[in-house]
Amino acid sequence: NAGVTQTPKFQVLKTGQSMTLQCAQDMNHNSMYWYRQDPGMGLRLIYYSASEGTTDKGEVPNGYNVSRLNKREFSLRLESAAPSQTSVYFCASSELFFRGPPMNTEAFFGQGTRLTVV
């Protein structure tokens, strides 16, 4: 049972380089999320996708793009990395059920990607 898988686990980039963080979930969830975690700042939402084919900005979207490739995969792209994007990135997924009263599952998280931009 893999759950949410993120790659890579660690990455060092030079300023101006680009990269894509990959995320895949095997729980058939509709909703997927990308967060960044910085010391003392908690988890801040970058982008989310409520369902396949939709994406929306979160709290800190500047400098990032996302693609919901299919129901399983949600990637995060840094087009031109900056030192301010040094952070730990988490992907997550959850599901909202409408059988009876709406019920939301908890979010399941990947292990995180530690990104350093020098």
Place this chain on the structure above:
Amino acid sequence: AQKVTQAQTEISVVEKEDVTLDCVYETRDTTYYLFWYKQPPSGELVFLIRRNSFDEQNEISGRYSWNFQKSTSSFNFTITASQVVDSAVYFCALNNNNAGNMLTFGGGTRLMVKP
């Protein structure tokens, strides 16, 4: 807009003390979900509890208990007889159906339990 506030950034207690972590949320919607997560030093996020807006019953799970009060928009978490293994960062989160299922976290409370 939705917002979660965890006013306590750091709490330090001695083992066996009880400790309460505060969480206050803001949302305009009547249907929403509240969560607590634990992040131990290893870094992963561990789900602790989910509560929906229709269920104000308090919950107890071993040494953990949660107090949900809609009147004050609070969802507080109490650890009874704390242990060193409880040392972690704890996050409260809010999920709102009408905001495209957006999940918003508070800033987290770092709990340090000293032996």
